[in-house]
Amino acid sequence: QVQLVESGGGLVQPGESLRVSCVASGSTFSINAMGWYRQAPGKQRELVAAIGSSGTTKYADSVKGRFTISRENAKNIVYLQMTSLKPEDTAVYYCNAGGKFYYSGGWYYTPGDYWGQGTQVTVSS
DSSP: OEEEEEEOOEEEOTTOOEEEEEEEEESGGGOOEEEEEEEOTTSOOEEEEEEOTTOOEEEOGGGTTTEEEEEEGGGTEEEEEEOSOOGGGOEEEEEEEEEEEEESSSEEEEOOSEEOOOEEEEEOO
């Protein structure tokens, strides 16, 4: 089993930055790829960004150039640095682990079975 704990969410104004973190514990040796998803009220959960153990990354088009995913493998931590935040980025952000990348004309990520409890990010003036 893998446990994921997110932190770093909060309330920021449009244009500001925020970094959320996810710490994995338990059977972390089984983790290859990790990702961040988000879910806004009334909407489906969507992939924000994902990163493989070798550094492969995948971003949603809506966050490319604004968000950066990174990880510290030795500490089993994955980060999501968010800049130029917009009100439409408001959502609960969930950490995911155990997913897989696959290539089909581009890189895609399918989520794993492990999810964190989520951290709220609110962008509002």
